[in-house]
Amino acid sequence: xxxxxxxxxxxxxxxxxxxxxxxxxxxxxxxxxxxxxxxxxxxxxxxxxxxxxxxxxxxxxxxxxxxxxxxxxxxxxxxxxxxxxxxxxxxxxxxxxxxxxxxxxxx
Amino acid sequence: xxxxxxxxxxxxxxxxxxxxxxxxxxxxxxxxxxxxxxxxxxxxxxxxxxxxxxxxxxxxxxxxxxxxxxxxxxxxxxxxxxxxxxxxxxxxxxxxxxxxxxxxxxxxxxxxxx
Numbered sequence: 545x546x547x548x549x550x551x552x553x554x555x556x557x558x559x560x561x562x563x564x565x566x567x568x569x570x571x572x573x574x575x576x577x578x579x580x581x582x583x584x585x586x587x588x589x590x591x592x593x594x595x596x597x598x599x600x601x602x603x604x605x606x607x608x609x610x611x612x613x614x615x616x617x618x619x620x621x622x623x624x625x626x627x628x629x630x631x632x633x634x635x636x637x638x639x640x641x642x643x644x645x646x647x648x649x650x651x
Numbered sequence: 652x653x654x655x656x657x658x659x660x661x662x663x664x665x666x667x668x669x670x671x672x673x674x675x676x677x678x679x680x681x682x683x684x685x686x687x688x689x690x691x692x693x694x695x696x697x698x699x700x701x702x703x704x705x706x707x708x709x710x711x712x713x714x715x716x717x718x719x720x721x722x723x724x725x726x727x728x729x730x731x732x733x734x735x736x737x738x739x740x741x742x743x744x745x746x747x748x749x750x751x752x753x754x755x756x757x758x759x760x761x762x763x764x765x
Contacts, residue, residue: 577754586743586759587756589754592753638709639696639747640696641695644693
């Protein structure tokens, strides 16, 4: 399967701080999707990026697809305790999942 | 969107036995997948369930160990055969409406093999 790496693996932030997770591939991706998995839950679709350089926003979340379509990022502005969970990127036609970034928000 | 249900939600099984997990989607979907997730780990794709034909397995997974059926566009089963403790994991069914479409996940089946 396609290798998709995410960094960091873990991130602890104070509530109100920003958070960014990065997804990197050695090959060009046709598209990339982002998912959030709450503790004890299943992955929930957040967004799909298709175009080179694409930027999409969902309230405090900003998603970006790199110009070369080999990397992507998810940025959360002013984190809240409800943002706690693991964020995964997924790529390829079978959507191979990245290693994930576990976010902890300290109140 | 699609709502996916899985049965059972959890089970404790003895080594050497088999368990069949059922996945039901509330609408017709193009693609269905089976994933495995160890606690605290990412999702590993087991196979793509193809309607009316043999599933497509990822490297490291074989049909004898994980037979999959998909008799129609809304239902699939995954069997974990001849289980060992290493098979203890969460098994997730997912579905997609198109090649590049949004992917939905079932709640998962938590399997413990003793």
